Amino acid sequence: MSALIRLGLAAFALAFAVGCSTLARVNGAKTLDPGQTQIGVSGSLQQGSNPLSTGTIPLPQGEVFVRRGVAPNLDMGARLYLVGVGMDVRYRFYEGERLHLALNPGYGLVVVPFAGSVRGSGSLDVRVPLIAEFELGERSSVAGGPTLVLRRQRNDFTWFIGAEDTARVLRLDAYAGAGVRYAYSQGRIILGVNADLYAQTARHAGPAYAVGADLSIIPQQVRKAPRR
Amino acid sequence: MTPTLLLSLLCGGGGVAHAVEGAEHSTAGVQLSAFALQTPARHAIVPSLGVWASYTPRPWALTGELTLTRRAKSNDYYGINTQLVRASALAELAMGTRPMTVHIGAGPALTVSSARAEWSETDAERITRADLGVRARVALDGPLGERLAWQWQVGVASRGVYNWDYDLGAGLGVQW
Numbered sequence: 001m002s003a004l005i006r007l008g009l010a011a012f013a014l015a016f017a018v019g020c021s022t023l024a025r026v027n028g029a030k031t032l033d034p035g036q037t038q039i040g041v042s043g044s045l046q047q048g049s050n051p052l053s054t055g056t057i058p059l060p061q062g063e064v065f066v067r068r069g070v071a072p073n074l075d076m077g078a079r080l081y082l083v084g085v086g087m088d089v090r091y092r093f094y095e096g097e098r099l100h101l102a103l104n105p106g107y108g109l110v111v112v113p114f115a116g117s118v119r120g121s122g123s124l125d126v127r128v129p130l131i132a133e134f135e136l137g138e139r140s141s142v143a144g145g146p147t148l149v150l151r152r153q154r155n156d157f158t159w160f161i162g163a164e165d166t167a168r169v170l171r172l173d174a175y176a177g178a179g180v181r182y183a184y185s186q187g188r189i190i191l192g193v194n195a196d197l198y199a200q201t202a203r204h205a206g207p208a209y210a211v212g213a214d215l216s217i218i219p220q221q222v223r224k225a226p227r228r
Numbered sequence: 229m230t231p232t233l234l235l236s237l238l239c240g241g242g243g244v245a246h247a248v249e250g251a252e253h254s255t256a257g258v259q260l261s262a263f264a265l266q267t268p269a270r271h272a273i274v275p276s277l278g279v280w281a282s283y284t285p286r287p288w289a290l291t292g293e294l295t296l297t298r299r300a301k302s303n304d305y306y307g308i309n310t311q312l313v314r315a316s317a318l319a320e321l322a323m324g325t326r327p328m329t330v331h332i333g334a335g336p337a338l339t340v341s342s343a344r345a346e347w348s349e350t351d352a353e354r355i356t357r358a359d360l361g362v363r364a365r366v367a368l369d370g371p372l373g374e375r376l377a378w379q380w381q382v383g384v385a386s387r388g389v390y391n392w393d394y395d396l397g398a399g400l401g402v403q404w
Contacts, residue, residue, distance in 0.1 A: 073325045091368070093323045093330040101323070103330050103366065105382070126396055128366055128382045130332070148366075148382060150264065150394055152273065172264050172271035174394060201392060 021110050021123055021151065022046065022061045022081045023210040025179050025194050028143035029102035029133035031092045032069030036220050039066050040190070044212025048198070048205065061210070077106070084110035088127070098135040103128070108151075123173075125151035144180035149198070151175070174201045175208060190216045255369055255377040256281040257401015263297045264394040265312070266387075271394070274299045280379065280399065282320075282331070282369070289322035289331055293363075295395070302346075310343040314385060316363040328370040331381075337363035339387045361386035377403035 024044035032038055042065065045058035063081035070076055073095065079086040088106025105128050112121040126149070133143035151173040158166050177198030184191050191213070198208040256279070263276035276297035283290045295314045301307070320333025342356040365383030372378050379399040386392050 071326070091324075091326070091328060091330065093325055093328075095325055103368065105368075105380070126382065130366065148384070150382070150396060170273075172273065172394070174264070174271070 021084055021108055021125060022063060022079070022086075023149070023175065023196050023198060023208060024061065024063075024212040024214075025129065025147070025181050025196055025210075026063075026065055026079075026192065026214045026216075027067075027077070027088075027090060027102075027104055027129070027131065028141060028181060028183055028192075029090075029092055029100040029104075029131040030141075031073050031090055031102065032067055032075045032218070034069045034071055036069045036075075036218055037066065038068075038190075038216050038218045040064070040214050040216025042212055042214035044194070044210045046208070046210040046212075048200065048208025058209075058211075061212075065214075065216070079108075083112050084108055086127075090131075100133045100135075102131045102133070104131055105129075120156045121154065123151050123153045125149055125173075129179075139186065140182070140184045142180065142182050144178065146176075146178045147196070147198075149173075149175040175199070176201050177208075179210075188218050188220075190214075190218070192216075252285040253403055254281070254283045255379065255401050255403045257377060257379060257399045259379065259381075259397045259399030261295070261395045261397025263295070265297065265299055265310075266391045266393055267299075272299055272301075276395065276397070278397065278399070280401070284322045284329060284331075284369075286322050286324070286329065289320040289329075289333065291318045291320055291331065291333060291365075291367075292316070293318070306345060306347040308343060308345050310341060312339060312341040314339040314363075316385065318363060318365065326370075328368055331365070331367040331369065333367075334362060334364040337361045337385045339385070341387070359387035359391070361388060361391075371403055372400075375402055375404075377401050 023046055026042050042063045044061050046061050047058040063079050065079045067075050067077040073092040075090050077088050086106055086108035088104055090102050090104040092100055092102040094101035108125045110123045129147040130145045131143055132145050133141050135141045153171050153173055155169045175198040179196030181192050181194040193213045196210045259278045259280055261276045263274050264271040265274055274297050276295050278295035280293045293316045297312050299310045314337055316337035318333035318335035320331045322329050322331050324330055338360055340358045344354045346352040363385040365381050367381035369379040381397055383395050
């Protein structure tokens, strides 16, 4: 078996084992300057983020993300995680000397094609984090706040009992919770660690959490905005 | 004490608030939403139509909402037709560093729902009830030219203690 096939099988197995959508946060409240770009990777362990990980061991999730400043106090981001994608807009609606507040609404999409009795699975979600970020010093900050995630989950089934029959199961997963992220920057490199905890208010399926770390780079030098 | 001043004091060092204050404006409009209606088994997603009016003397705002939605479900054994009307009034924080305003608010909500259940060709029953609850939302609004305004929001509202509905919507209106 070639290395390429083994790698493909490993990726396929991992795609089935991951936490589908992600609950990990990779953002603070400070927006990028217009024209600035941020590129990063993130890894996390998540439990309760989908039916596969409910009541079992935490499952891994990985992602790459990119952000771009589009206007003062406004940037946009895209995330590509295992079997899903997401986009968001971040609006910093308060900027203090050391405290920043932002609203970071976004959408996420997951599509998982299966073989066998489950024909397909997927979800579409909207996320609304309110983020407060406090600068601890020149290089470090702590950010956190409440988040609401509304997810429409879909599962398509096919089974044979004499004849082929199909069914579609739809439901709403609602996660209400909060998280915190610590970020340390060294030049153009930013290292973050994060933890999120959610209650699943719609299905009463127990708590969900994500714990992870992210590493990103802002290729253009970070400019310190002049204080007014 | 305004929220921005309070935040400035909390952040220490004589922090400077850059939030745009004093940009008083009012908006009103019509909104379409995806409404997650809690039913005994799960949440059913149905469309809803609403109107809103906001008076926004930043950093505060007062918002009133009226939302209507309907859910119909039937199978070989029964049929249910539910109409729901909700009125809510919210006291909000309203802040922004751009012409867009973030609203974060909460307040009381009154929901009147009427459900007609049919389980045979002749048997039917209608139940109407009113439930007090709480309503909270996070919204963004902004201008579209000189007179028009847009709004996007995510909200949650309760009917009593145990029923919690969610909504996600966008609207178009006027500002003055």
